[in-house]
Amino acid sequence: MESLQPTRRRRPLRGRVGLIAAVFLFPFMLRFVVFSIGPILAGLALSFTSYDALSPPRWVGIANYANILFGTEESTRIFWRSGVNTIYFAVGQVGLEMSSGLALALLANARLLRAKTMWRVFFYTPVITSTIASALIWLWLYNVQVGLFNTILRGLGLPTLKWLLDPGLAMPCVIIMSTWAGAGWSMVVYLAGLQGIPENLYEAARMDGANTWQQFWKVTLPLLMPVTFFIVILGFIGSLQVFGQVYVMTEGGPIGATMTITYHIYNTAFQYYRLGYASAMSFLLFLLILFFSVLNYRFFGGRVEY
């Protein structure tokens, strides 16, 4: 019985601490549920309705989902095409951003580079620049008549390109712009990874006769796998939701070459007033993102090396 005394004295203290923690957590929980979980659940509910915001929702069951997946509507065809475009964008942008981010990180981490901080800030600035502002600038760079890129091509005596007006080039142009905007973030993450690699591993490699390239391939790259995995996962998730640059630069054109799922969802909801149908597409996009997240985890998860 006497041994219970210290326990009884601790329980009230734990209860008070728990209550204090609850008080501090509650505002965030309330905000999270009301402004994040709540709208998500509301959107899920709307996806089972026909709703145009001008009259009450009408229950249609899984008709929206069936229409999207198996229907013959033009909107269905656009959804699948936009899905392909979105994956094209995601693969291109993540791959390019990953490699350019690593290159920038290696550069910004190089012993011989002076003013490292200034260069890191310089490379990171596009990340914190508004997507809309960046897209507007790149819209001008790609301008066929007066854009910088065609001006350079003309100066070099090369034929000009139609950039965003060419169905074959439009998506690569958007990918390049997005990579420019995001490479700085990858750089920062890779920098943290690089600085976490013990120097003695490189010393050991050099003592074994490894050259710079072999050190990079056999030491740096394998030890950056966790970071790479992280960048790929987050990059993919972000890329599958691309919207701002498409909205500003191409509006999904020309002839649907840059139509992404999110832009199609936006058009469906706010141009055609089909909010229930757009909500259903949103949830299918969520499932797509979840699928690729699991796939990426399985692919990279097994190759994490320490």
Next chain:
Amino acid sequence: MENEKRTLNRREFLTIAAMASAGAAVAACAPRTAVAPTAPAAGPATPLPPTTVPPTEEPRDLTLLLVDWNDAFRTVLENEIIPAFQEANPGLTVLPDYTDWGGIDAKVMTAVAGGIAPDVFMADNVELGPKYYAKGITAELDPFVAVTGAEAILADFYPKAIDEGCKTPDGKLVALPYWLENRAFFYRKDFMAEVGLDPDKPPTNWTELRDAAIKLTKRTDDTFERAGFQVGANFQNYVIFLWQNNGVLFNETNDRVAWNRPEGIEALEYWVGIIRDDKVGPVENMQNVGDLQPFAAGLKAMAYSGSGTLANVGDFAPEIWDSVGVSVMGQKVKASLWYANAYLIAQSDHVEQSWKLLSSLVLDDDNFLKYTEAMQTLSPRKSIAGRASFMTPLHMVMIEDVMNAPGSHTTPSLLFSAEVLYMLNDFVAKAMYGELTPKEALDQAADAGNQIIARVLSGG
């Protein structure tokens, strides 16, 4: 042991907090009843009897949502028009709100869904007008016209602007126009003289257009120094060719598309042919050169365009003003496209006050002239168009010739117009890019369009 029961552990707290928050979220997200009365899914609201107007309500705020505005008009509105209205209508306070065309859809939609639709708002007669009226969101204006004796002022409007632009298919007035967005045939007289064409005799039919465009084109392979004729590959420009060839967008009962009839296919084949085969202009849209639109920059010699092009020339290339010509062209009939941007009144328990505000903005001569002057718009009222100081002969051609041309129309204000016509955009572009032949494009667009129409008309 009793103390143990009173302790709240972390898991219990999080569970309770989540349940409480979820309950708050469900309550907050519960759908609200719209202010508008329940209306049939695809039918208009029950109109007020012509001789009855709701009694004057107690003093209140009136919200006014504007989408076509600039700083000059905003100053006039807030410093002159609104104060004068409030002085003449004690107890009424006008609260203006400003947005742009990119945000108007979402703004009005969410306001309506939230039960706070703006009392008076600007809208597009094609995309928003018919939909809002059919859903019972906006009010019919005929009762107010009858009671306030505004028929005489309505007679000052160009008839098409009212009959085609602001009335339902069954003849109910549901909006009042404030701006005509007219398309006309623009041509550069200096370029025509340069290649030996008579600058005072612009093309009057498709044969002459093609011949002139070929002569006016300057290009090396697919790089154009100057396009002889070029317009964007979208449905607005397609319908100009369609109507010039006596084609129609929808059938007589407005329940199926009709653009893939022979005259419609011929129209698209002609347009695609002069671009892809005769190469009188690039397939893709031409871009601005700094502040200059392509026509003002001399990148195209002929085009269909609107009053914005005149404004662009006036502001940034005044030296070429005398070289600009405007006309209305045709094939089987002279035709062009026009739009009437219009004011709508939200259905509410104070529509009379909203009508007073709308009247002061559009039916009051001085106020409407102030708007027209500030915005330099093509006025849908003949007397105002004649009095506006910025109006030139070219502006008058854009109004008079376009509105009087027998084939000139606005795109029909039907429930499904916006969705069907934006879908048509994609197929017109595919034909222009060569992905489909014109007939394939219009047939596939017809299949898709008829599906949309069937869904919308069935309440989907």
